[in-house]
Amino acid sequence: MNQDTSNLIGLAEKYGTPLYVYDGELIRQRYRELHTFISWPKLRIYYAMKANANVRILKLLGKEGAGLDTVSPAEVLLGLRAGFAPERMLYTANNMTDGEIREVRKTGVLMNFESLVHLEKFGSMFPGSEVCVRLNPDVMAGYFDKIKTGGALTKFGILLQDIPQVLDIAQRHRLNIVGIHEHTGSGINNSDAVLQSMRNILDAIIPEAFPGLRFVDFGGGFGVPYKPDDRRIDYATFGRHITDIFSAFCRRYGKELELCFEPGKYIVAEAGTFLVQVNNLKDNRGRLIAGVNSGFPQLIRPMFYGAYHHMDNLSNPGGKRNVYDIVGNICETGDRFAEQRELPEIRIGDYLAIRNAGAYCYAMGGVYNLRPMPSEVIVENGKDRLARRGLTNSELVEQMMGESA
Numbered sequence: 001m002n003q004d005t006s007n008l009i010g011l012a013e014k015y016g017t018p019l020y021v022y023d024g025e026l027i028r029q030r031y032r033e034l035h036t037f038i039s040w041p042k043l044r045i046y047y048a049m050k051a052n053a054n055v056r057i058l059k060l061l062g063k064e065g066a067g068l069d070t071v072s073p074a075e076v077l078l079g080l081r082a083g084f085a086p087e088r089m090l091y092t093a094n095n096m097t098d099g100e101i102r103e104v105r106k107t108g109v110l111m112n113f114e115s116l117v118h119l120e121k122f123g124s125m126f127p128g129s130e131v132c133v134r135l136n137p138d139v140m141a142g143y144f145d146k147i148k149t150g151g152a153l154t155k156f157g158i159l160l161q162d163i164p165q166v167l168d169i170a171q172r173h174r175l176n177i178v179g180i181h182e183h184t185g186s187g188i189n190n191s192d193a194v195l196q197s198m199r200n201i202l203d204a205i206i207p208e209a210f211p212g213l214r215f216v217d218f219g220g221g222f223g224v225p226y227k228p229d230d231r232r233i234d235y236a237t238f239g240r241h242i243t244d245i246f247s248a249f250c251r252r253y254g255k256e257l258e259l260c261f262e263p264g265k266y267i268v269a270e271a272g273t274f275l276v277q278v279n280n281l282k283d284n285r286g287r288l289i290a291g292v293n294s295g296f297p298q299l300i301r302p303m304f305y306g307a308y309h310h311m312d313n314l315s316n317p318g319g320k321r322n323v324y325d326i327v328g329n330i331c332e333t334g335d336r337f338a339e340q341r342e343l344p345e346i347r348i349g350d351y352l353a354i355r356n357a358g359a360y361c362y363a364m365g366g367v368y369n370l371r372p373m374p375s376e377v378i379v380e381n382g383k384d385r386l387a388r389r390g391l392t393n394s395e396l397v398e399q400m401m402g403e404s405a
């Protein structure tokens with residue numbers, strides 16, 4: 001049994017399962033290595049907190065000097081509570097209401113508008129303000145169709161052909177465009193797509209039309225391997241291309257601007273493991289089905305995107321290998337963490353580790369079937385700490401009772 005396996009079983013026994021476990025050192029390492037890959041002096045990393053908003057992770061990254069990419073008023077408020085100054089956050093939401101615009105504006109966080117309608121609205125509400133504008137890079141990329149955000153089929157960003165209208169709105173309301181933003185998609189394992197987006201955006205920026213720029217933000221999307229045979233991008237080479245493209249632009253622009261990225265998955269995905277315990281086994285005419293004590297609302301990516309999450313049977317790593325469906329405890333047939341997955345023999349009581357569970361797993365969770373979200377633990381320098389306690393059934397019921405309690 002290796003170190004990782006015995007530690008994880010120890011945590012499962014100490015805290016109970018289901019349980020999310022995060023490796024704080026790996027999160028720090030991933031954050032830091034971005035600065036070695038992309039050697040631009042004014043590089044700013046705005047962690048996309050939608051990937052995982054656990055406050056201990058936010059504080060860890062805050063201490064490292066990260067900024068935050070935020071997408072809702074509550075994310076902004078949580079970021080502030082976690083110690084991030086407003087200047088270190090950017091607000092990039094969709095379909096904002098007037099109330100939301102006012103609420104975020106009050107915090108002092110710079111707002112990024114991705115539609116002409118909302119830019120116009122913001123301009124008339126707050127003329128003379130600083131603003132960022134999200135453009136659509138006209139590149140389709142991302143691991144699943146649902147997480148491709150560029151191109152004409154998606155709801156995100158202002159088309160490059162509409163830049164004259166952006167400038168007209170900015171001029172009429174005296175808006176100072178200090179940032180240009182784009183995000184191509186999530187889980188991009190093809191660096192050419194990101195570089196193409198960069199070129200498309202930068203080619204569209206005429207320096208005289210955007211004289212007040214402080215930064216250009218190219219979003220997140222850096223992919224990480226999920227399947228054993230997924231190839232990790234050569235980030236060192238990718239980083240050099242990024243720097244070359246951006247420095248050529250800055251020479252044309254006449255000023256060294258901030259180069260921003262907003263990775264979420266890259267920083268936290270691999271640092272997370274979701275621990276579940278097997279409590280049921282069936283042999284359905286030869287189809288082996290292993291039932292565990294969690295379900296898709298607690299880790300939805302396999303059901304939602306058909307995403308692959310690697311799994312280990314921690315309790316029986318050397319067992320004879322069989323093919324299983326790993327299913328959850330929710331009343332839906334699609335409630336599967338894995339379908340026809342080869343794993344060492346699974347027995348009742350075995351602990352399974354679901355890997356790469358740091359990004360968009362807890363964060364996309366819910367309490368469908370009224371099963372409370374699990375606890376989260378962070379491990380740093382060999383020490384584990386509860387990062388957030390899951391609610392008990394009674395606490396969840398109290399919440400549900402609300403005003404009628």
Ligand SMILES: Cc1ncc(COP(=O)(O)O)c(C=O)c1O
Pocket residue numbers: 048051069092149183185186187188219220221222262263264265266359
């Ligand atoms: C605007 C924006 N920035 C950053 C991200 C983070 O993407 P990822 O976690 O793939 O790096 C997203 C994710 O969808 C996003 O929409």
